[in-house]
Amino acid sequence: MSGFLDDQDAAERILNHVENGTTDHSDEVWREPVANYLNPARLACETDEVMRRTPIAYCPSAALPDIGSYVARESARTPLVVVRGRDKKVRAFKNACRHRGTQVAEGSGCAKAFVCPYHGWTYQLDGSLKQVPHEEGFPGFDKSVHGLVPVDCEERLGMVFVTQEKSLWKESPFQDLPQLIESDQKLMSATEVDLDANWKVHLESFLEGYHIRFAHPETFYPYGYDNLNLIEFCGSHGRITYPFRRIEKLADVPKEKRNIDGRVTFVYHVFPNVVITVLSRHTNIVIIEPVTVDRTRVVTYVLTNAGGGEDAAALAERDHSFVTQTGAAEDIALVKSIQRSINSDANEHFTFGHYESLIAHFHRNLTAALDGKPIE
Incomplete structure (x- = not known):
């Protein structure tokens, strides 16, 4: 297992991608059977054999x-x-x-x-x-x-x-994970919303940036890039980094002095069903709870960012409102669109390509856990 890049190394890698027109990617194509999103017995195993036996x-x-x-x-x-x-x-x-x-x-x-x-x-x-x-x-x-x-x-x-049950893990699954929430981050709100979609369809929407230009042409894309992300793994967990165009202002700043706060969005996937998004002015903790194969309860905690100062709450509220009403709403619409077609027999499997390796990493570890194999 290895931890994630520090801010200076992350900035360096992003700027290299900007200069070269590249992005992080794998050499793998993962094909996940659609039946795995539809089978109630499979869902029962995901909750009983994985989620109840995982921290x-x-x-x-x-x-x-x-x-x-x-x-x-x-x-x-x-x-x-x-x-x-x-x-x-x-x-x-x-x-x-x-x-x-x-x-x-x-x-x-x-x-x-x-x-x-x-x-x-x-x-x-x-x-x-x-x-x-x-x-x-x-x-x-x-x-x-x-x-x-x-x-x-x-x-x-x-x-x-x-x-809830005897753990699947021989060693701590938290090894090398960074501090996810700092003590000075203030809780702003907590909500529970039911979503008519499979829990994995919703989770996948957070874990790739291949969709940004097409799904968010007037909301996120004008501030970011087309298919430019950092993708990192930490055991069964992962992180995808979405850079903003303003990160290019760091190109002439010495590496050790680069501060990427407000210049990237970090999305942490904490296996199996939790996403933590660290945005410009606020942090979301999204806990994705399966209810049935086609219904998910989404528990969201909104917090100020660490070190936000006196105006942290007001800035966080403004940032959260923008994200919720724009890009997040667009993602939810697409998740529902997938769910409406999932029973159509149009696809025997969903295909996750080289730019969607964090999704493949999730499915590989979920499959391993269900098969009783060691989790990466």
């Missing part, structure tokens, strides 16, 4: 700022609740009362305890069962073994990760 980004640490801060939602089709305890440690639990399974938390907020809305069973922030109303009606009942069911959880790289 999955659940939320940024910034979503849990205080003791009692919690986030409840489904991850890999399992209801979970993640909470910061009185010891400031983050813990995760299956979101189900140990009485009859009612979910004990909804959405996000801050709580002193979790109280089941059905019969009032009360759980402390560490998951232990504190109170059972009319406990005498449950003779011999042992509260100490009926706490919320814990799920492995760790806080690192500015994120909270959950692993």
